[in-house]
Amino acid sequence: MPRIVRWVWGVSAVHFALGMLAYAHFLVTGTYTWLGWYFWIPGTVFFLFTSGLEFLLAFRCTSGFDADEPMRLAWTMIAAAAFARFLGTVLIAMRNWHLGGSALHLPNSGAVISFEGLGHAGAVVGGPLAMVFLAVGLARVLVLQRRFGVLGGLTRIDRLLIALILAFTASQVVAVFPLLAAHPPLSTALLWLSDPLLALLLVQAVLVRRAAARIGQGLLARCWGMYVLAIVATSAGDAGIWATGQDMLSPSLEPISWYIWFLAAAAFACAPAYQLAAMSLPLVRPVVRVQPPFTGKENFRAL
Amino acid sequence: MEVQAVSQHNRPKPDTAPPAELSRQMLRWSRLWCGPASSDERHAVRTRLSAWLERCFGHRAGHLLTRREGELSLASSTPFFAAFLGRRATRELSRSVLRDL
Numbered sequence: 001m002p003r004i005v006r007w008v009w010g011v012s013a014v015h016f017a018l019g020m021l022a023y024a025h026f027l028v029t030g031t032y033t034w035l036g037w038y039f040w041i042p043g044t045v046f047f048l049f050t051s052g053l054e055f056l057l058a059f060r061c062t063s064g065f066d067a068d069e070p071m072r073l074a075w076t077m078i079a080a081a082a083f084a085r086f087l088g089t090v091l092i093a094m095r096n097w098h099l100g101g102s103a104l105h106l107p108n109s110g111a112v113i114s115f116e117g118l119g120h121a122g123a124v125v126g127g128p129l130a131m132v133f134l135a136v137g138l139a140r141v142l143v144l145q146r147r148f149g150v151l152g153g154l155t156r157i158d159r160l161l162i163a164l165i166l167a168f169t170a171s172q173v174v175a176v177f178p179l180l181a182a183h184p185p186l187s188t189a190l191l192w193l194s195d196p197l198l199a200l201l202l203v204q205a206v207l208v209r210r211a212a213a214r215i216g217q218g219l220l221a222r223c224w225g226m227y228v229l230a231i232v233a234t235s236a237g238d239a240g241i242w243a244t245g246q247d248m249l250s251p252s253l254e255p256i257s258w259y260i261w262f263l264a265a266a267a268f269a270c271a272p273a274y275q276l277a278a279m280s281l282p283l284v285r286p287v288v289r290v291q292p293p294f295t296g297k298e299n300f301r302a303l
Numbered sequence: 304m305e306v307q308a309v310s311q312h313n314r315p316k317p318d319t320a321p322p323a324e325l326s327r328q329m330l331r332w333s334r335l336w337c338g339p340a341s342s343d344e345r346h347a348v349r350t351r352l353s354a355w356l357e358r359c360f361g362h363r364a365g366h367l368l369t370r371r372e373g374e375l376s377l378a379s380s381t382p383f384f385a386a387f388l389g390r391r392a393t394r395e396l397s398r399s400v401l402r403d404l
Contacts, residue, residue, distance in 0.1 A: 065389040144386055149367060216361020220387055278359045279388050282395035 002219075002277035004057070005270045008050070012266040015046050016259065023255055035255055043262070044093045050265040051086035051126075057272035058082045064279045070144055077137030078272065081130045085268070088126015095119030124190045131197035138204040138227065145211045152214050154207070162203050169199035198235055205231040219278035226271035233264035336377045344404050349375050351400045356380065359388065377401075 022038035025031075058079035065072035095118045145151040154162075172195045179192075205228040212221040212228070240257025243249050249257065352375055356364040368383060369375050377397060384393040 064392065066391075069385075069389060071387060071389065148383055148386065212361075214363060215367060216357070216363040218357060218359050218361035218364065220359055221361045279392045281358065282355075282388075282392045282399055 002273050004053075004273040004277075008053070008266055008269050008273070011046075011049070012262060015042060015262065018042060019259055019262070023259075026255060027252060039258065040096055044089070044096060046262060047089045047265055048086070048093065050269040051082060051089050054269040054272060055079060055082035055086050057269070057276055061272050061275045061279065064276070070140065074137045074140035074144070075272075075275070077133045077140065081133035081137060082268070082272075084130035084133060085126045088122040088124075088130065091118045091122025091125065093122075095122065120185075128190055128193040128197055131194065131201060134227075135197060135200050135204065138201070138208060141224070142204060142207055142211075145208075150211045150214060151207060152210060154210060158206050158210055161206050165199050165202045165206075169196050172196075194238070198231075198238055201231045202235055219274045219281070223271050223274035223278070226267045226274060230264045230267035230271065233260050233267060237261045237264060345376075347404060348377065348400055352377070352380050355384070355396055355400070359384070 019038055019042075022034040025034040058075060058081075062072060062075040062079050065075065142151060176192050176195075208224045209228045212224045215221050237257065237260040240249070240260060244254055244257065353365045356368065356375075364383075365375055368380055377400065381393060381397065384396055388396070
């Protein structure tokens with residue numbers, strides 16, 4: 001496991017342990033004081049840290065390919081998705097922390113942007129916009145995987161999963177369509193794109209997972225596996241929001257569904273770390289010893 | 304200076320290198336590059352490539368390439384490495400595979 005990945009999961013474990021303390025306080029006292037503080041400050045810092053790290057790593061992956069290489073576009077899109085997530089987190093943090101008063105005053109134009117507006121913009125940028133970039137990037141990866149025969153055919157379970165995802169998405173689109181007649185705000189309408197985009201990402205995740213299963217557990221397979229984990233965790237978080245809206249979760253269980261977003265953020269940060277580790281491995285001149293007679297064991301200097 | 308002068312005197316100039324020697328070298332490199340292999344050198348190339356494929360992709364990647372391309376060699380694996388790792392990393396990887404051969 002690359003050092004950065006160990007580091008991310010280590011920080012995530014500490015952060016999660018802190019979150020469990022806050023949740024335990026909530027269960028015992030019934031107040032949201034600790035939970036509120038936890039998600040407001042350490043939670044936001046965690047999202048800033050993971051999305052910023054994800055962007056840096058994805059940008060380095062992009063730089064490892066020449067301009068005419070097909071994966072350059074894929075990683076450019078993935079880096080753009082990471083940047084969108086980071087920018088969205090920054091905007092939402094500005095709203096949550098009320099930096100500089102009740103509104104943002106732009107010095108040159110004299111315009112005033114409410115922090116609530118920043119929060120909406122952050123949700124759109126970090127949500128649907130980031131998903132669009134990621135979907136384009138993963139589509140490029142899938143095309144390349146198919147070209148080299150890594151993708152292979154879909155199993156019956158894959159087809160069933162895809163059918164379920166598409167059916168659920170269709171039901172959500174049908175439910176939302178009449179609401180468009182009420183001319184909702186642009187940010188609200190754009191946020192409604194999250195479900196169909198998430199469905200597309202889930203379908204891509206099923207395909208990517210199929211490709212990863214065909215080749216084993218090397219560094220690149222783990223990179224793609226992290227994207228599957230991140231997308232599934234994001235979908236689970238979305239399902240948690242939906243369940244909360246439908247009053248399907250008791251007040252004591254509701255906060256549990258908030259923690260899944262940290263798992264998604266950590267997985268998004270780890271994915272480009274694996275790609276970077278695979279690209280860097282030949283450049284650090286590992287020692288490869290062939291044991292006579294051939295035993296299949298090779299030694300690599302650890303990254 | 305003397306060592307340089309002597310080595311320049313002993314090294315055959317390219318336009319006077321025996322064609323048979325040049326041909327032998329090119330044939331050797333083409334066998335290392337393309338396979339199929341029966342000698343120790345080509346076995347080493349295949350083993351190192353398998354190890355790289357396993358490390359970078361997974362333990363089944365080698366079988367995937369062999370099934371697709373017929374033989375695991377630098378010729379068959381380089382496009383695969385270059386597509387997912389990039390040309391620069393693949394160049395270094397190839398150097399590592401051919402080191403000491």
